[in-house]
Amino acid sequence: MASTVPEANGAQADVIAFLENPANYAPAPEGVDRIDTHGAIVFLAGDYAYKMKRAVRLPYLxxxxxxxxxxxxxxxxxxxTRIAPELYLRVCPILRQPDGMLSWQGAGEIVEYVLIMRRFEQSQLxxxxxxxxxxxxxxxxxxxxHIVDTHGSATVHKDxxxxxxxxTILEHVTAALTRDISPIPVDDVAAYRAAASAALRETTPLMRERARQGFVRRCHGDMHLRNIVLLESGPTLFDALEFDETLATIDVLYGLAFLLMDLYRRGMRRHACQLxxxxxxxxxxxxxxxxxxLLPFFLSCRAAIRAMVGLDRKANVSQDRTAAIDDDVRQYFAxxxxxxxxxRARLIVVGGxxxxxxxxxxxxxAPDIEPVPGALHLRSDVERKLMYEWDPEEPLPESAYAEKVTAHVYQRLGDKAECALRAGHSVIVDAVFATESERRDIEARARKADAEFLGLWLTAPADVLYARVSAREGDASDADVQVVHQQLSYDIGVVDWQHIDVDAGPDEVRLRAAKIIGLPQHN
Incomplete structure (x- = not known):
């Protein structure tokens, strides 16, 4: 249960009043804005932000x-300062002078510390x-x-x-969700604990193997949308979890899962799938x-933790806001x-x-093909560029399109699709699939992984194909009019996948494809 330490609380009340007063800053701002979290208070004054840790003791903090x-x-x-050096400036003490007044400097007693940062517009979060x-x-x-770069430079912990x-996380979460202030029925919490514990037992061998492979690292630990800001240099992580090394020394995919869950919870499925x-x-x-x-279990834990944190926030909000917090807790728990x-995982192939x-x-x-956060999208054009470690938007030399190379591309697509399917995740593959053997091989991958298969074959008049490839800009595909002309001469044979004429336009094609696959009927 959340608790504020009494002897620290009085001192913090003075500090809070000090930090809320514009006269205590130089130059004095017109006003001071305040942001409260369960573990800190941030004061926005002029060009800077001043972050003070709350004197609280929680099960995890x-x-x-x-x-x-x-x-x-x-x-x-x-x-x-490793991930956002342009934001973080210094740690500064607040002192009590002999006359009892608080100040930023002098020889008095230190009563608190604040972290000083450059301020950014909240609209850029x-x-x-x-x-x-x-x-x-x-x-x-x-x-x-940015996330890949951050994970790549993070310290590896194989032990x-x-x-x-x-x-430990499941113990803390279930204890929190059964507190008197929780809106979740106790029986539902018990059912969740049993299901989550079973999932943990099943996935433990893979978790440990990934640790040995170097996927467990000292990550950000708290990577959700409120801890990412858009700076001139691009989207930037900040406010990394600092109070518990165990909670931040995690599988990189568990680190990503927090952000994926956050996007999904907001109904931003396309964003989550793209990321x-x-x-x-x-x-x-x-x-x-x-x-x-591991992703289903990781997503589940992230959502359960957010439900727990929501309950901790209730101690610091007015009564009229508790109903909204309870709604959030229920949603996260669901x-x-x-x-x-x-x-069950599905393999959807889009050929043509x-x-x-x-x-x-x-x-x-892809975003509507479950499980969350949508299907893994594998594309032959991208896979070919990855093979050559090539810029996706730069054309490859002609030799990269030799028959043997193309065969290797399809082999890689099949290998990756089968691997993801065996892991229980759905896949959508897009490639020409001009030969019978290519089509039969990708279908066999689904059978090997015990996944459902569905093939879509897109068709269009030659003039439409010529016009589309001529209009491409900034794309991984190197196909041009000459390539299309060559493909039109192929003996493709009988394609027993579902045929869709794309001349109707992308939105209509999406609706037709979604109906065939059994996805939501929206544009």
């Missing part, structure tokens, strides 16, 4: 003494952008690059047993796909249960000649 708050401030500064409906889906691409950490696919594309290797078997029971819009259709369908 202890800021109850001044020394503990100082260590937390220093650790937060150390961690975040990805959380605020999402609320305002201004979070561009395209921003997920550079965000994925960690992730399963033990999750046992998920770009992250895995940047990683390239097949070993990352094996970890998808998601935590939903994520534990993902549907260049210019039929395979990638457009695949991208439109």
């Amino acid at each position: 202890d800021f109850s003494t001044l020394d503990q708050r100082l260590r937390a401030c220093n650790r937060e500064f150390e961690l975040n 990805l959380d605020e952008m999402a609320i305002a409906g201004k979070l561009d889906e395209k921003l997920m691409v550079p965000l994925a690059h 960690v047993d992730p399963a033990k950490s999750f046992e 998920f696919n770009q992250y895995l594309q940047d990683q390239s290797g097949i070993r990352h796909l094996e970890g998808l078997a 998601f935590s249960r939903q994520f534990l029971t993902p549907p 000649l260049s210019g039929t819009g395979k990638t457009t259709v695949a991208r439109m369908l």
